[in-house]
Amino acid sequence: MNSTIELLLSHRSIRKFTDQNIPRELFDTLIRAGQSAATSNHVQAYSIIHVVNPENRRKLAELAGGQTYVAECSDFLVFCADMKRSTEAAERAGADIVRGMTEQLLVASVDTALMAQNVAIAAESEGLGLCYIGGIRNNPAAVSELLRLPDHVYPVFGMCLGYPDQQPDVKPRLPLESILKEDHYQDDNDAALVAQFDDTMRQYYLARTGGNKDTNWSEQLKPLFTSKLRPHMADFLKGKGFKLK
């Protein structure tokens, strides 16, 4: 196994960082590595807001649900799906543009994720740690106002970057057989595989908490789908010009 694959397999989220700052040259290299990711039809449908202002960092930490490391890490990024740049470029070239299609939302969201994952891996390859912040979608309207995001641009997630001040264990993943299927989707065996994974996760939580956290994967998922997690997203996106049509 080569060192890049070893790096990928060793990923875990970092939420505690030292005071050390990422040098600017390295920071720019991480972003360039992000730009090298595949992009649908070369659209590059993303923008990154690099949040430097400490007061805005504190506000974002609160908006993301009180995640203090958003304010404390060396660099905080908000990755935005951006259909403004490319549609305006095509418009200037004379195209009669259609905006807001669901396909455009997907293209921009996927482009943004591929790019961010390259930034993440580049960062880890330099000994940095990171944590994706989906909590940026808890209140995407307030985030958009703070970052002055225009129509056809929406904040997909944030990312904390910095030098790790913790060494958490790697979190187990679902059995390979559960997520990899040959030729056709079938999940006859999935309840059994999930039960097996529930055991794995229970042991993981118990070991990490000295026996205090007695739960499993399925239990941990329950609040995610019962509380209508982020029920505002459809209306928010429509308000930003993504029509979901």
Place this chain on the structure above:
Amino acid sequence: MNSTIELLLSHRSIRKFTDQNIPRELFDTLIRAGQSAATSNHVQAYSIIHVVNPENRRKLAELAGGQTYVAECSDFLVFCADMKRSTEAAERAGADIVRGMTEQLLVASVDTALMAQNVAIAAESEGLGLCYIGGIRNNPAAVSELLRLPDHVYPVFGMCLGYPDQQPDVKPRLPLESILKEDHYQDDNDAALVAQFDDTMRQYYLARTGGNKDTNWSEQLKPLFTSKLRPHMADFLKGKGFKLK
């Protein structure tokens, strides 16, 4: 610059492959590397269909718009956003589930993209080449039928994997200043930066085609947004239980 960052910066799509097959052990390692990517709340909202059947490969090549390398590469994967497994697990654990929220569509699409990008990087680190196939969304209903995808699962994109039989140049990317913004979104300078990038891309196309392809980035984007690219996606997703609500 370390070798992993050099690898990321050297990415280009490969559409021509040798006859050599990827060993099964390496293939499984690539998928495990994919699973190691960050996942929203540990949901792991994805499934991969590994399409082995040659007849299905030919059909998918056609459905993706006549992309013959879908049939010819060593391994072809369809990456699916999957909200079925996790919601059913939470349901078995006693949760009263809400399905189809737009937030769930985003979580699953982003999880899938992060995972796929790890597979891509792991593959490239082993000297393999790859090409994302967004054309899988040209006819997602037919793809879903062929792969027997159930409700709450949708095909986001495909990926061709194999040993490269071509060495295309790295494609230029937008200027860093165009996609990286400090504290606030602003694009006052964007038309100028895009004009600069249009020049870069014109030179790139001319050099690659011996002067025959005289176009630029903005021109190439025009058909993408005028033809209402994939206008079926919203209705297709709704039919699959993603309510866009």
